[in-house]
Amino acid sequence: MKFSYSNPTQIFFGQGQISAITRALDPQAKVLVIYGGGSIKKNGVYDQVASALKGFDWVEFSGVEPNPTKETLDKAVLIVKQQQINFILAVGGGSVIDGSKYVAAAAQYEGDGWDILTGKHQVNSATPLGAVLTLPATGSESNSGAVITKAETQDKLAFLSPYVQPKFAVMDPDVMKTLPEKQLLNGIVDAWVHVCEQYITRPTGAMVQDAYAEALLKTLKKLGERFADRDSDEWRANLMWAANQALNGLIGSGVPQDWATHMIGHELTALWHVDHARSLAIVQPSLLRNQIEFKRAKLEQMGREVFALQGDEQLAERTINAIEAFYHSMGVATQLTEHGDDKEAAIDAVISQLNNHGMVALTENQSVTPTEVKQILTAAIA
Amino acid sequence: MKFSYSNPTQIFFGQGQISAITRALDPQAKVLVIYGGGSIKKNGVYDQVASALKGFDWVEFSGVEPNPTKETLDKAVLIVKQQQINFILAVGGGSVIDGSKYVAAAAQYEGDGWDILTGKHQVNSATPLGAVLTLPATGSESNSGAVITKAETQDKLAFLSPYVQPKFAVMDPDVMKTLPEKQLLNGIVDAWVHVCEQYITRPTGAMVQDAYAEALLKTLKKLGERFADRDSDEWRANLMWAANQALNGLIGSGVPQDWATHMIGHELTALWHVDHARSLAIVQPSLLRNQIEFKRAKLEQMGREVFALQGDEQLAERTINAIEAFYHSMGVATQLTEHGDDKEAAIDAVISQLNNHGMVALTENQSVTPTEVKQILTAAIA
Numbered sequence: 001m002k003f004s005y006s007n008p009t010q011i012f013f014g015q016g017q018i019s020a021i022t023r024a025l026d027p028q029a030k031v032l033v034i035y036g037g038g039s040i041k042k043n044g045v046y047d048q049v050a051s052a053l054k055g056f057d058w059v060e061f062s063g064v065e066p067n068p069t070k071e072t073l074d075k076a077v078l079i080v081k082q083q084q085i086n087f088i089l090a091v092g093g094g095s096v097i098d099g100s101k102y103v104a105a106a107a108q109y110e111g112d113g114w115d116i117l118t119g120k121h122q123v124n125s126a127t128p129l130g131a132v133l134t135l136p137a138t139g140s141e142s143n144s145g146a147v148i149t150k151a152e153t154q155d156k157l158a159f160l161s162p163y164v165q166p167k168f169a170v171m172d173p174d175v176m177k178t179l180p181e182k183q184l185l186n187g188i189v190d191a192w193v194h195v196c197e198q199y200i201t202r203p204t205g206a207m208v209q210d211a212y213a214e215a216l217l218k219t220l221k222k223l224g225e226r227f228a229d230r231d232s233d234e235w236r237a238n239l240m241w242a243a244n245q246a247l248n249g250l251i252g253s254g255v256p257q258d259w260a261t262h263m264i265g266h267e268l269t270a271l272w273h274v275d276h277a278r279s280l281a282i283v284q285p286s287l288l289r290n291q292i293e294f295k296r297a298k299l300e301q302m303g304r305e306v307f308a309l310q311g312d313e314q315l316a317e318r319t320i321n322a323i324e325a326f327y328h329s330m331g332v333a334t335q336l337t338e339h340g341d342d343k344e345a346a347i348d349a350v351i352s353q354l355n356n357h358g359m360v361a362l363t364e365n366q367s368v369t370p371t372e373v374k375q376i377l378t379a380a381i382a
Numbered sequence: 383m384k385f386s387y388s389n390p391t392q393i394f395f396g397q398g399q400i401s402a403i404t405r406a407l408d409p410q411a412k413v414l415v416i417y418g419g420g421s422i423k424k425n426g427v428y429d430q431v432a433s434a435l436k437g438f439d440w441v442e443f444s445g446v447e448p449n450p451t452k453e454t455l456d457k458a459v460l461i462v463k464q465q466q467i468n469f470i471l472a473v474g475g476g477s478v479i480d481g482s483k484y485v486a487a488a489a490q491y492e493g494d495g496w497d498i499l500t501g502k503h504q505v506n507s508a509t510p511l512g513a514v515l516t517l518p519a520t521g522s523e524s525n526s527g528a529v530i531t532k533a534e535t536q537d538k539l540a541f542l543s544p545y546v547q548p549k550f551a552v553m554d555p556d557v558m559k560t561l562p563e564k565q566l567l568n569g570i571v572d573a574w575v576h577v578c579e580q581y582i583t584r585p586t587g588a589m590v591q592d593a594y595a596e597a598l599l600k601t602l603k604k605l606g607e608r609f610a611d612r613d614s615d616e617w618r619a620n621l622m623w624a625a626n627q628a629l630n631g632l633i634g635s636g637v638p639q640d641w642a643t644h645m646i647g648h649e650l651t652a653l654w655h656v657d658h659a660r661s662l663a664i665v666q667p668s669l670l671r672n673q674i675e676f677k678r679a680k681l682e683q684m685g686r687e688v689f690a691l692q693g694d695e696q697l698a699e700r701t702i703n704a705i706e707a708f709y710h711s712m713g714v715a716t717q718l719t720e721h722g723d724d725k726e727a728a729i730d731a732v733i734s735q736l737n738n739h740g741m742v743a744l745t746e747n748q749s750v751t752p753t754e755v756k757q758i759l760t761a762a763i764a
Contacts, residue, residue: 002396014384
C-alpha cells in the first residue's frame with residue numbers, strides 16, 4: 001500500500017452555507033459564475049449566490065447541459081480569456097462543475113481545449129474555481145476529475161488534474177428540496193457505483209479503505225430504503241455527504257480501482273443519452289457476473305458486510321443479485337432499452353466507440369476486452 | 383449538521399516514502415529537524431531523513447520528551463528565531479509532532495509560548511512544518527492540534543490552530559518495525575479512544591460520520607485481535623492509516639464531541655506520568671458507566687455495529703464491558719495503580735488540577751462536573 005493523498009478543498013457544509021462564498025473569495029476576484037439550464041433561478045440558489053457576491057465584480061455564463069459539451073463550454077473559455085476572469089464559480093451538479101473544470105483548464109491553454117481530454121495537452125495551470133453544489137451525485141465538488149463530451153463526435157472522455165480541484169465547495173442540503181425524485185435516485189446510484197469501482201476489485205488487505213467503502217455502501221443502501229424520508233433535512237444531508245465521500249479520493253487511496261462500468265456506461269450515455277447513473281446500473285450487474293472470478297473474494301466480503309448475507313454457498317452470485325435488487329427496489333432499470341431495434345448494431349457501436357477511445361482492456365486487470373464487452377452488453381441490452 | 387472542513391496536509395504513505403521529503407520541501411528552505419530521544423538514530427530513520435535532506439540547509443534539535451514540555455521546546459523556539467529557520471521538520475510520534483507545532487507557533491510570537499496554551503495568545507501565524515511519523519497513534523501528523531506540558535506546574539494543555547497543521551506527512555509503516563509492543567498497543571488504544579470521543583455522544587443521525595467511526599473501531603479491534611500479525615507489512619500499514627484517520631477531523635465533522643476522557647486522562651499523565659493511551663483506558667470505562675444515560679443510544683449502536691452484540695437487554699452496559707474486555711485482551715489495565723497509597727488524595731489532586739484548568743463541566747453536555755469526576759475516579763483508581 002503506497003500512495004500520495006491530499007484533499008485541499010475547503011468544505012462549507014450545511015444549511016445557509018451559500019453565504020460563505022463571500023468570505024471564501026478574494027475581494028479582488030473577477031468572477032465568472034457558470035450554471036446550467038436555469039433551475040437555480042427557480043429554486044432560489046441563484047438569488048442566494050447573487051446576494052453572497054454583492055460587491056464583487058462578476059459575470060455569468062449559463063446553459064451548460066447535462067453531460068456538458070466542449071462546444072458549449074468553449075464559449076465560456078472565451079469569456080474567461082477576454083474578460084480577464086480570475087475565478088470561476090460553478091453553481092450546479094456534476095455536469096456544471098465538470099464543465100467548469102474544463103473551462104478553468106482550457107482558459108489557460110492556447111490550443112483546442114479538447115486536447116486536454118485526449119491527453120495531447122497536460123494541464124499545468126488553471127483558473128482557480130469554487131463550487132456550489134446543487135445535486136449530490138458525482139463528488140466533483142471536491143475532486144480533481146471531470147468528464148466532458150464532444151457533441152460533434154459523441155466522444156465522452158475524462159481528465160484528471162490537481163489544478164482543477166475546487167478551492168472550496170459549498171454543500172447546502174436545502175438546495176435538494178426542489179430536485180425531482182429521479183435525480184435523487186440517480187445520485188444514490190451514481191455514488192454507489194463510485195464506491196463499487198474502488199472496492200469490488202481484488203482483495204488488498206486495506207482494512208480502512210474497505211471498511212470506509214462498506215460504510216458508504218451501507219449508508220447509501222439505507223438512504224435508498226428510506227427514500228420515503230427524502231424530504232427530511234437528515235436524509236438530504238446524509239445523501240449529500242455520502243455522495244461527496246464516495247469520490248473524493250479517500251477510499252481509493254492505495255487500492256486498485258476498476259472503472260470499467262463507467263467507461264462502458266459513458267458510451268451508452270454518449271450514444272443514446274441514457275442518464276449517467278442509469279447507464280451504470282445497466283452495465284454493472286452484467287459486468288460483475290462476467291468478471292466474477294476476479295472479484296469473487298470482494299463480492300463475498302460485500303455480501304456479508306453490506307447486505308448481511310449468510311452462508312458461503314454462491315455468495316458472490318447472491319451479492320450481485322442483491323445489488324441488482326437494490327437498483328430495482330428504487331425503480332432503476334438494469335437493462336438498456338433506448339438503443340432502438342437492432343441489438344447487434346448497438347453492441348457494435350459501443351465496442352467501436354471504446355476502440356476509438358483506446359479502451360480495449362478495462363478493469364484493474366485489463367480483463368475486459370472487446371470480447372468481454374460483447375458478453376456484458378449481450379446481457380445488459382434488452 | 384453544519385460544518386467547515388478541509389484537510390490540506392499532503393500525505394505520502396507507504397514504504398520508502400521518507401525520500402519524498404526531498405520534493406516536498408522548497409529548495410531554499412532552512413530547516414530545523416526536531417526529534418526525540420534518539421531512537422531514530424538506531425532504527426535508520428535519521429539516516430533516511432538526512433539522505434533526503436542532502437543539499438538542503440538544515441540543523442537539528444533533539445531531546446523532545448514524551449509529553450513534551452514547554453521548557454524543552456522553548457530551546458528550539460530560540461533556534462528558530464536566532465537561525466532564521468523557515469521550515470520545521472518533525473521526525474517522531476505525537477509528542478515530537480505536537481512539540482514541533484508549539485515551536486512553530488511560539489517562534490512567531492514575541493511573548494511566552496505558554497500563552498498559546500492558556501489562550502492568552504491566539505495563534506495567527508506559524509513557521510511552516512512537515513512531519514515524518516514514527517509512531518502511529520495521535521493523528522497529529524495531519525491535524526491542527528497539539529498537547530503540551532509545563533513541567534514546572536504539571537499543567538498539560540491543548541491548543542488548536544490551522545496554522546500549525548503540517549504541510550505534509552510522511553507515513554512509512556516500516557518505521558514501526560523497531561517499536562516495542564507496548565507502543566503499538568498504546569497506538570491502538572489511543573486511536574480507539576480518539577474515535578470514541580467523536581462517536582459515543584448523543585445520537586445525531588449523521589450516517590456517514592457514524593459508519594466511518596464504526597469502520598475505524600472495527601479495524602482497530604481486528605488489529606488488536608490480530609496482534610500476533612504485528613510484524614507484517616499489512617498489519618503495520620493498517621494501524622498507521624487507521625490511527626491517522628481517527629483524528630484528522632473527518633469523522634468529527636458536524637457532530638458533537640466529548641473529550642472528557644482525554645481531559646481527565648491528561649491529568650493522570652501530568653501527575654503520575656501514566657502513558658497517554660493508558661490514562662485513557664483507565665478513565666474511559668468508568669466515565670462511560672457514569673454517563674451512560676446520555677450515551678445509551680450510541681453505546682447500543684456501537685454494541686451492535688462494532689461488537690456484533692445481540693439483543694436489547696442491558697446492551698449499553700454490555701458494550702462498555704466489551705470495551706473494557708478489549709483493553710484487557712491486549713493487557714491494557716483499566717485501573718490506575720501509579721498514584722501511591724492515598725486514593726482520596728489522588729482524586730482530590732486530579733479534581734484540583736482540572737479546576738485550575740477551568741475544566742469543571744466536561745463532555746458535550748457539560749455533564750461531567752467535579753462531582754462526576756470524583757465518582758469516575760473512585761471507580762477508576764485501585
